[in-house]
Amino acid sequence: MRYSFCPKCANQLTLQIIDQYERLVCSGCGFVFYQNSKPCAGALILDGRKLLLVKRAEEPFKGYWDIPGGFLEAGEHPEAGAVREILEETGLHIQLDRLLGIFMDVYTTTGDPTLNLFYTATVIGGEARAGSDANGLQWFDLDALPEQIAFRSAHEVLALLRNGHPKNANTF
Numbered sequence: 037m038r039y040s041f042c043p044k045c046a047n048q049l050t051l052q053i054i055d056q057y058e059r060l061v062c063s064g065c066g067f068v069f070y071q072n073s074k075p076c077a078g079a080l081i082l083d084g085r086k087l088l089l090v091k092r093a094e095e096p097f098k099g100y101w102d103i104p105g106g107f108l109e110a111g112e113h114p115e116a117g118a119v120r121e122i123l124e125e126t127g128l129h130i131q132l133d134r135l136l137g138i139f140m141d142v143y144t145t146t147g148d149p150t151l152n153l154f155y156t157a158t159v160i161g162g163e164a165r166a167g168s169d170a171n172g173l174q175w176f177d178l179d180a181l182p183e184q185i186a187f188r189s190a191h192e193v194l195a196l197l198r199n200g201h202p203k204n205a206n207t208f
């Protein structure tokens with residue numbers, strides 16, 4: 037998201053170089069509007085060699101398959117966020133296994149950089165049903181994943197899961 041006005045005093049923000057980074061600075065009160073990557077958490081829900089994916093009902097990547105997960109709330113631990121998002125999107129209660137990796141990406145509709153934590157997980161309860169932002173759920177064999185998968189970070193984490201090494205992972 038590209039911001040135009042100061043959130044404190046509503047004067048114009050201008051780009052300035054501070055600490056060697058381009059930063060938005062208020063022309064009125066001098067407030068420096070530091071920007072950060074948005075934290076997200078997702079879960080690779082596994083049952084043997086099968087992986088649960090959700091079909092996206094909204095842009096970006098509408099109609100593509102995706103690893104369930106989403107944006108963290110302020111102050112929310114990523115483990116709690118992953119469990120919450122999976123319950124919202126799939127109706128399933130999960131238990132996280134381990135942190136598989138951290139991947140940088142961009143939320144393409146807003147241009148916001150994202151910082152994505154992916155856990156492996158198993159289902160411990162609930163009933164599978166697609167949430168409001170999903171069009172369906174499906175278990176896929178890890179050797180026969182669909183071609184249309186949303187987000188570069190998802191491609192990278194799936195490569196890591198299947199091959200033991202990510203292709204271009206942790207690079208931006």
Ligand SMILES: [Zn+2]
Nearest residue numbers: 042045062065
């Ligand atoms: Zn200001």
